Amino acid sequence: MKISIFDKLSILSDSAKYDVSCSSSGVEEQKKYGGIGATENSGICHTFTSDGRCVSLLKVLLTNFCIYDCAYCINRASNDTKRVAFSPRELADLTINFYKRNYIEGLFLSSGIIHNEDHTMELLINTLKILRYEHGFDGYIHLKLIPGASKELIEVACALASRVSSNIELPSSKGLKLLAPQKTKNQLLEPLKQARDISLEKSAKPIPMSTQMIIGATSDSDFDILKTTSVLYNKALLKRVYYSAYVPVNEGKNLPVLKNKMPPIQREHRLYQADWLLRFYGFSYTELFTQEIQHLDTDIDPKTFWALNNLHLFPVDVNKVSKEILIRIPGIGIRGALKIIQARRFKTLSIDDLKQLKISIKRAKYFIISKGTYQKEVPMYKENIKQVLLAPKKIIQPTLFDENYSIFTGEL
Amino acid sequence: MTLLYDGSYEGFLSLVYEVYYKRLHVKKIQREKTEVVLFEEVLEIQTDEQKSQKVLSALKKKFSSKNFTTITNIFLCDSKEFEKPLLEFIILGIKDEKNLNNINYPCILYIKNLEKEIFRVAHRMYGFVRFEELEDGTLYAKIETKYNVLYFLGKHFLNRLGDNDFIIHDIQREFAFVKYKNEIEIRHVASFDEPEYSKDEEKFKNLWKTFFQSVAIEKRKNKKLQQQLVPLMYRAYMSEFENDL
Secondary structure, eight states, rough: OOHHHHHHHHHHHHHHOOOOOOOOOOOOOOOOOOSSOOOTOOOOOOEOOSOOOOOEEEEEEBOOSSOOOOTOOOOOOSSSOOOOBHHHHHHHHHHHHHHHHHTSSEEEEEEOOOSSSSHHHHHHHHHHHIIIIIIIOSSEEEEEETOOOOOOHHHHHHHHOSSOOOOOOOSHHHHHHHHHOOOOOHHOOOOHHHHHHHHHTTTTTTEEEEEEEEEEESSSHHHHHHHHHHHHHHHHHSEEEEEEEEEEEEOOOTTTTOOOOOOOHHHHHHHHHHHHHHSSOOOOOHHOSSSSSOOOOSSSSEEEEEHTTTTTGGOEEETTSSSHHHTTTTOOOOHHHHHHHHHHHHSOOOOHHHHHHHHHHEOOOTTEEBBEEEESSOOOOOOHHHHHOOOTTTTOOOOOOHHHHHHHHOOO | EEEESSSSSHHHHHHHHHHHHHHOOOSSEEEEOOOOOOOOOOOOOOOHHHHHHHHHHHHHHSOHHHHHHHHHHTTTTTTOOOOHHHHHHHHHHHGGGGGGGOOOOOOHHHHHHHHHHHHHHHHHHHHHOOOOEESSEEEEEOOOOOOOHHHHHHHHHHSSTTOOOEEEEEETTTTEEEEEEEEEEEEEOOOOOOOOOOOTTHHHHHHHHHHHHHHHHHHGOHHHHHHHHSSGGEEEEEEEEGGOO
C-alpha cells in the first residue's frame, strides 16, 4: 500500500522534533540561485507550537530508517516504529509550497542512516540540488551532516546549505559510551572538523555551524557542559550550541529516571542563559563556577548567580563604568547598557531615570550606585539579596515590637 | 488649547506649521471632533497643501534621513495617539537635531520606543502572514494589524516571492498591496468577493496543520508561553490556529 504524504510528514516531523535548533538567523542576504526565496539576518519565527517553541523551518527527517541503535533515540533500530521515507523530489516540492504560503523560512533536513552513511548523504544532497537548481530557491537550508560520510560529499553539502550541523549528542565521551556505544566523540566531531577545514582552505566565508547536546541524560555537570561548549565556540568555530532537555522516549537500563517524569526544562533554560553570557557578555565559563559549585542555580539566572558569588565587585556606579561592566550588572542587558550610555551623556542618572528609560531595576538595584546612592532596604550580603530576589513579597521588616526579636533575646 | 485636524499626513504637517509659526501652546491634539468641551479652547486646523509642503521640505532639509523616516514611521502607528509627542519631537529637532539623541526627554523616548514597536509588529507579521494560492497562481493574504505595516510587508515579500504575483489585503484599513507582473501598487479596496482558490490549497493547508501538530512536544506543553508569543489578535488568518480559537 502506498503511504500518503500526510503519514510521511507526520511521522518524519514527529521524529525530527527533538532537534531543538530552528533558527534561521545569522545568514546575510544574498541571491545566488535567482528564484524564489530570501533569508533574513535576524531570523523569522512563523508560528509557535503549543510547547512555546518557534517554528521557523520545515524540520523533517528524509527517512526514519536507521542502522544505529542509540539508547535515547526514538528511531533506534531496535524500536518497532513505522519506517517511511520521502523521495528527494517529494520533499523539495513540499518545501517550496510551504515557503510560497509563508509557512516557513526554509528547510531543516536531517535523516536516519539508511543503508550506509554515503548513501544517506547523497539523498540529502539530491534534495538540496532540486531546491537550489530547479526551483532557484534562495531561502534558508539547514543540513545535518552525517558523521562518517566521505569528505567529498560533505564539501558538496557545505556549498549548497546555508548552515550545517552535526550533533555531538552528549557532553562527554563517557556518556556516549553508555548510551550510544556505536558512536564515539571523535566520529561525531569529524564532520564539523571537515566543514571547518573546507572553509579555512578556501579562505571563503566559513559556513555557519551548530550542534546539540542532550541535557540530563547523563551525570555531566553544568561546568562540564559549558566547558565543552566553550571549546566548540573557540576551536571549532561553531556559531551556536543547542541544549535539549532530555525527553524520555525509550526505556533502557542505562537511561536515567527523571524527577516527576518531566524533562529538566529549567536547567536547559539556565544553560541557554549562560551560553548567552559566553557569546555576548564577555564571560568565560570558569568565572561562572567555583571549586565547590559545579552546577548553575536553577532558581536564579546565571548572571545574578555570578554576581552574588562575586559581591566584592559591586556595587558599581552606572554613571561611570564602561559598557563591559554595565552588561555584567544583573538585569541589565546589551540594550539597557546602550541606553544608559546614551542617556548619561546628558545628565547624571538616578534610579528614577533608569525606570524612565524602561530599564528593569528589580535585580539591578542591589548591584548599582546611581547618583551617588545605594539602595537602603536590603543589607548587602549574598543571603539577604538572594532572599529578596527569590521571594520579594515574603520579606517582612522586623519591627521594634516583633516579639521574636526583642522579648526573648533582648536584641533587635 | 486643543487642536483638531483631519488625521491625514498633510493635515498633521499643516498643524506643525501653525504651531511653529504662531507659537501655539498645545495641550491636546485630536483627529476627530468629539462633544463640545467646556472651558476648552479648540482650534480646527485646515489642511493646507502649501503649508504642508513647506514643512515637508523643511523637515527633509533639517533632519537626517534616519530621523525623517522615524517621523513617517510613527505616522503609521495609527491606533496610537502619537500626535503630541511627535509634534514635540519635530519642534525639538528643528531647534537642534542633536536634541533628538537625548532620550531623557519623555517625548523622544516615547517616539523611539513606538518606532521599535511598529518594527516589532512588522517583524512578527513577516512570519505570521499566510498566503493562499488562488486559481491563477496569485498568492493572496488577508491581514489585520494594530499598526499600518502594509508597506513594510509589501517590500519584504517583493524581495522573497520572486516572480510570483501576490496581494496583501489589509481588511480593516481597506487597502491592498498588489504585485502583478511588473506593476506594484498600494490600492484602495472598498469591497471584495471571496476569491476562487487553487485545487491544491486545501491539501497544503492540511499538510501544514499536520506538521504543526506533530512538531509539538507533549511533555513540554506550555500554552501560556505560546499565547505570549503568538497573541490572539495575530491568529485570525493563521490556519494552524483555526480550531484553537
